[in-house]
Amino acid sequence: MRARPAVGVGYRHAIAGWMCEHLDSFDVLEVTIDHCIHGSHALRSTVFDLAERIPMTAHGIGLSIGTDVPIDLRYLDEVAAVVDRIKAPAYSEHLAFTRVPGRDLANLLPVPKTEEVAEAIIAKVRTVRSHVAVPFLLENITYLFEWPDSTLSDADFLKLICHETGAGLLLDIENLHLNASNHGFDPYIFLDELPPGIVQEMHVAGGIAVRDDLLAKAYLADSHSQPISDQTLDLLAYALNRQAPSAIILERDDRLDAVEEILEDIARIRARVANPRFGQAHVKAAARSAN
């Protein structure tokens, strides 16, 4: 029998007091490494104290592994120190780029999905793995646009890099849902294409629909501001039939005062974890017809 994944939430310092009071509601906290590196003494102290009370996993937003320049080894050393300090069992980052020399957009952007780009990222993942002692996981991002020169599917691109490097996948279920909706592909086929065991952690969140005069249709955006949608929970349940992640993390970055929604989402995740097979065929069929 497979061990159930730990269910938790991303640590957010703005609601640190509430999180500390509700630690019993979570099995694990995900710490954003960059907040520890660049954040206040208060944030670091709170995180390091919490590391004595609850398991933590480490997530990064500042590596920009997709930028076509050599990886920042000093940054990796800082990451390694925080990972060690909070005793994280894994370190995850986005398969994306956020900056180029002299400019930092601080927003996750896609790279062209080609074998050439994959090859360069594979070399960088090896560098990361040689600097950070714990397993490295890559996360699928949500993207609004696709590079015209992409030749590989999302799943093939991720699989190629993970297979060649031994890196695991942090599967962001919400990002999968948004991408499938925005770009018109079947998220269940994406999940079917992932080899069992590749997913080592998962993210879930709730987003919003965005409309704009310059857009032909509404787009879903990864705002981390709303309760998890039923479609995302259905995808989570379906994914759990083939994957055994060690942790499922709820990401919430906006409307943080709605703390009850966080607890309700945690309960909804736990319910799906407890019954991943419940209604599987129905869920899949319904979702496919909706797409």
Add this chain to the structure above:
Amino acid sequence: MSKRLLDQQISLIDHLATGAVIFGDKVDTPEALVGIDAGLLHLEARFCHDKRVGKIAEILPISLELLGGHRSVILREFVEMCPPVHIGRLENARQFRDFLRDRRRRTRREQPYVGDVAACEIACAEVRNGAEGHSPEVADDIQTWTAIRRSPVTVLLRCAYDVRRFFEDGRFEGDLTTAAPRRETLLIVARSPNKGQPQIFELTAPVFDLAAALDDWIDPAALCLTAEAQALVAHLSRCGLIEVRR
């Protein structure tokens, strides 16, 4: 990866940081980005911009409020002149403060004291970030001190306007419609031992100069302090502005 990919990436980030793209004006797509939907590039640019302004607003709520109806015009000008260079909130806020000061010098528009308000807000954020867990030793008996320094979690500010009324316990409390009086004001922002939020204190010129001179540990005997000055230093120590070593 080939050089071409980095060129594509530079072109994309430059494009997404352009005011015309962010605000939805008609703009030609650079050659490196041909084939990507212009509407989606606009949306991506908008997301990036909103995130950046959100970071600035977290640190500079009063300054942005003071800009009133000019805010959107000023933010657009900021975008055009100051591309994003850092992920951090404080770094983006400092970039905006510098832009506001420079704009004031160039145009003489808007309230002349906005730059001072922004400086105070940033100082409050810096103190908030640094103050937690910092517990300096407090001691009245100056004869036992071997060294003193200004607390590292304080910020000294020299302002052209008295903007203190906009701040109360580090939060906006003031009336936006009343202008701040022009008066050189020497300030120290600190978190006093019993207060949760940063406090802004006005200092006299001699005390400001003394505080400025205490950047690093110094033997108080070397300062040849009078009895009155010693009492003052002891008081500043109790306020958390000066640290002592025994």
